[in-house]
Amino acid sequence: MTTLKTTLLGLAAAGIVLGALAACSPLGALNALSPGKSLRTSAGVPYGASPRHKLDIYTPEQSVANAPVIVFFMGGNWVKGERGDYAFVGRALAARGYVVVIPDYRLYPEVTYPDFLDDSAGAVAWTAREISRFGGDPSRLYVMGHSAGAYNAAMVALDPRYLAKFGMRASALRGLIGLAGPYDFLPIHNPTTKPVFDFPNTPPASQPIHHVSKAAPPALLIAANDDDLVNARRNTGALANKLRAKGVTVQEVYFDGVSHTTLVASLAAPLRSLAPTLDVIDTFVGSDAGRNPGSGTAAAAR
Template sequence: MATWIKLSLAAVTVLAFAGGLAACAPVKVINALTPSSSYVKTADIAYGPDARNMLDIYAPAHLQGKAPVVVFIYGGTWNSGDRAEYLFVGAALASRGIVAVLADYRLFPQVRYPGFLQDSAQAVAWTASHIAEYGGDPAHLFVMGHSAGAYNAAMLALDPRWLQGAGSSPAILRGWIGLAGPYDFIPIENPDVRPAFFFPDTPRDSQPINHVSAAAPPTLLIASIKDKLVDPVRNTDGLAAKLKAAGVPVTVLHFDNTSHVSLIASMAWPLRGLAPTLDTVAGFILSDGGRKPAPSAP
């Protein structure tokens, strides 16, 4: 009976997530099912002057020495989202011995490009300066994003303007991770995205694919074959090809059983059977971006 209930909850949650992560009920279900024993949460830390410049830290409950760190940036077409909705991501990463930082950032219509990049860069720079106080190792710092958040992560890793503007540099990153990210989307087709990027006058330097160089950190790109919102061939495969041509270490994976939204949901219990997203992400981080052998998943 317990197994049947677990499978039923998973099925219901997957169906709910098919309607979009912005729907509040599915997120509440997933977060309610997320065990709290794996992490210690420090909430509502200001990293900048705006009311949206806030972050939460999820540290492993049983730290042994300094842990690797990842700043996670959520999606939402740059006009919606809240870090509290992604508790399951912070908990999942902490359960694998990783300190996770989840940051809010300003959204449209409060800002347009590049305001949200400036905020994300500030959050990463703050993390590099302060995360040792929370058990994290700033020498092993990664940035990760899903959807629009993967765009933000890509721009921080590939375009030095943003971290330099925050008093830092992409050189502080040991790697970056993009889940279902848009990296090459001019002309913009999504009407919800257009205002944030000054459509039809979208700057060409707003596209991550135009900032690839040999200086980019090791990269993990994951996409869903069934993604109907962000074309994985043009975006994930296109960026991967350009990074590989520049000599950047890149790992690319395509999952069969996830959609654009359920890809990030597959990091949560009880949805990990959809795809090995957590195992792959944790392995990349714990192997220092592929520089050393990855430990076995628990």
């Protein structure tokens, strides 16, 4: 009875929050309602020459040393998005003891594929070089993203050419975390996406699923069963199967009750009753991407 009451209260709270999101900027509302404003933040740190080559760094409230690091790439179909919109992601993960880096990257029409992947790799390489100054451990570096950002994260993790441009090996990554990512989306049907990838001249090499090898890092792939924008089985399921076929450790998770967009929103404190997305990520990183499954989560160590 207590569990049922808790569930109903959580759903009611989620309904109130979702109503508020509909009335104003959804991501802005999530940021306003998310705790963690007291977390230490370094905003607008440059990692390259472009005005879009800036990143925000979220660190735990208490001083940390050698904490795992998560670089999070935002979604937006490669045509929109601002790093500040995802403060709720940085706060949620930093509250679990991680150092979180959220970069901007250049968008269409300023650039097309693969320029935003070069930006993403540049942000990761900068993090590997500099994050120790912010309490992060570069030897425990994860790439993560939602939607288009999950694509960016997957390409950086799976295609070694991008990090190699910055003198870094993909093997330096400790893990890949993808939320509702498009990993195999040819032919392109979305009219907004077509010019980003010069469709119908899009090369097969643009698809993460074609870069799977036994050298890939362990992966946590999360999707919504009711995703009506990115087919979960074709993308998340197929990538997970190819990784397993190469002997790569994969955790594949599907949630009911969330959509393509509310999957990432469930990281925000007001919407965590929708799905245990944050806990699943915490367990993955806290167990060293499954290498130490008995070690527990970072949260349990606090």
